[in-house]
Amino acid sequence: MKNLSADIVVIGGGSTGVGVLRDCAMRGYSAILVERADLAQGTSARFHGLLHSGGRYVVSDHESARECAEENAIVSRIQPQAVELTGGLFVVTPQDDPAFGDKFLAGAQSAGVWVEEITPGTALRQEPRLNPGITRAFRVKDGTVDGWQLAWSAIASAKEHGAQVLTYHRVTQIHSADGAVNGVSATDLRTGEDVRIACSFVLNCAGPWAGDIARAAGCSPVEVVPGRGVMVAMAHRLVNTVVNRCIVPADGDILVPVHTVCVIGTTDHKVSDPDHLEIPRNEVQQMLDAGEVLIPGFRQARALHAWAGARPLIKDDRVSASDTRHMSRGMAIIDHSGRDSLRGLLTIGGGKLTTYRLMAQHMVDFMEEQTGNVHPCTTADEMCPGGEKGHNYLITHRLKDREADRLESPIICECELMNRKMFTDLLKAQPNSSMDDWRRQLRIGMGPCQGGFCSARVAGIAHEESAVDADRATGLLKLFLEHRWIGLWPLLHGDQVRQAALDQWMLHGTLDLDHVPSSKGVEPEVTKPKEPLVVPASDEGKKSTTEVKEGNND
């Protein structure tokens, strides 16, 4: 048993948790973040990558719209490396009511969100693949954001201010005495060691899992309604600007160019268990059909990978519980001192990645109201590490980097242009990580071949560099491919079938990976699978399930 102590324990390593950790640390508190998996492995990475301009909410929710506009500018400034300033368009397709555009313009004006109407011709010149039948178009300041880059740079900032981070630690209990929280127990999932952290405050930022954490503190149930959204990444950027349908927010009305892909999203279904999110084929088809409305020919384009994320909405009695999209997007903070007579515990729910910094500010302000301390929030003023040059992400970055070093280090992941040195450098820093952990940092296997070519190379190099033995290298490779497959098979058609066939011949034919010996359990089980993962048969009835133990987006 390891003993630690801190002023504050933050539970959950998604965007909310890392924002809260950074805010606490910058206000001078000692703080420890506990996350059962890797950082930004749940909802914060299972989204479409949109950094909202606020445009989506100008008709329904002025306050959300205004917050998005302000936070978009702040995040783009303090974490420029995580954000691409793509700009956005709202377009009225032939299926949509042009009059909604007037509501949109009026809403933007009263919310203070920058919008500019342009002619359909101008929009088509900017994005030539757009539906030529669009009747109106509006420019907005949407951007795209890498949820992992955002989380890591916030964490790096928090660490500079003295914060600690425990990933792959599962919270087992929140301790209290005399009606006040006084500690958190957790288990290191990799070593099995127990950790006890003495603290005076716990901030529950576990998102869709916040109810489990409240239960670990002995509180009465917090009802979180996870809203499952399915997204599909296409093999290259069909647009270079975020494209939104100018309608009341609905399914499949956003197309987001992020990194080398573009993502169509999303569906919305109430689910009970955020650890087991289905990726139903009919929802994949629904997304492809929705894309067709924005970009004619979308269905023929190559779909790369599908994933599902869970919106962490706390139940709100004002709307029907089954309609999660129309629940408040604003955050909700549950004060357990009033509700459960337990001081020193706050639970946050709702919100959006775009406003993660503001949510953190509100939560820490709320905590200080209770503790009576007052420190100014400075998270909007200080740059996070890695963004000092002030350059926002550009799609051309990696190609330019490889142009400079292409003769020095061979390319290992061809689709995502990762060279050997990038990998061996990371391997030195994080020798005990899984291939999915490495993937999230370097985008290994996230391109069109989905790891078909690079995954065996990566496992081989890890072994060659003596970071892992042969048994672990094989185990990591098998696990990685199993996880890639989860997001592949619900959408297999067209070009991606040919790729999958070639990959299958190489990995399971030539390399006979199925019969290469390896022990089980190379990585900790973050969740227990509800049912064994099956290699899909052709029947439509079977459903793919995203295991939340590994991030799975594009």
Add this chain to the structure above:
Amino acid sequence: MFETDSHEANLLARASLDHCVKCTICETQCPVMAVTPAFSGPKYVGPQAERYRHGLSVDHSLDYCSSCGTCTLVCPQGVKIAELNSVARAAMKKDHMPLRDRIISRTTLMGTFGDPVAPIANAVLGFAPARWAVEQVVGIHRDAAMPTFRTQTFTSWWKKHTSPTPTRGKVVYFHGCAGQYFEVETSIKAVEVLERLGFEVLVPKQGCCGLAAQSNGLFDTARDWVTKLSHQLGVEPGTPIVAASASCVGMLKHEAREIMGVEDPALIDVGTRIRDLCEFLLELSEAGELNLDFHPIEMTVPYHAPCQLKGQGMGKPAIDVLRLIPGLTVIDAQATCCGIAGTYGLKKEKYAVGQAVGKPLFDKVKEVNPELAVCDTETCRWQIAKSTGATVVHPIWLIHKSIFGE
């Protein structure tokens, strides 16, 4: 960077990158990648790098692609690899086109400048200090093959020429820039063979197809030229159009559409009517209408099929036609590329790459017949001749010799 509404920004070829399964077959066949690490290879520069471009090409090494088109030809999935590269190159050069690339792509300009002063021009191009100066200033390698300027253009011959009475239909003859200024003999022999077959040969006033401009990334110029040429060649509806320059034929048949998005109806009409000279003769032969008396030529010659001919997907018609000549043994050199790739091998920084690419071909020529080799396109002939010392001729020279004697 391109205008966002240009063809380049909305290229169909870009959609073809979705078909890439990374099988690497293109890289095993790329003649440039085989000889230099300076070029990252067609898969890298094409479908991989294209995902990182949005109208901007930051990977300047893509210019080491010779545009030979072998990658597109061998791709089993239908990725337009060479076309992707051509467009990316055009984007890269849009704002800083070297003077050299502007000059060597203006083939008519070079011809009209050179021909009236041919003896002087040839002497200058054969004079080492002058070539050194050209290399320093313009960037054309001092040892690179250059055309020989003729004192008489094809059209000046044509004006004085008396045609025999035709016995069958018409054909339009497209001489191309080289056939007008540098390879005048080839054009004359082609016309004489067509007239011997009984055709009424028409030679409308015609300009350049723009291929050199296109392969140097000057798309706007190339589009203008190819469109204008299509209107000039399309004068006789339904009439076959025949040319002895296989690369210019390829431009009209498919490259102008696939690489630059030219959709002018005149181009589409001309593109479906035009035939490479040997392709045209082979079609006649297969229809039993090639009524020519072939006299024997006792000889063995190596034949090189140019990349731009192979890219038309019609096999190697020259070999089939040459084999009609009794006594003539034609050895297919089976080389991928001679290394010139239009104007690529002329350039100072690429000359050595071009020579390395062509080496297997040069060795084969020297082995089979160091005196005489056969090839369908001009710049390839100049490259092979310069690099082997052999005389290199268009197949029509042997066909002409077999029919007419000396």
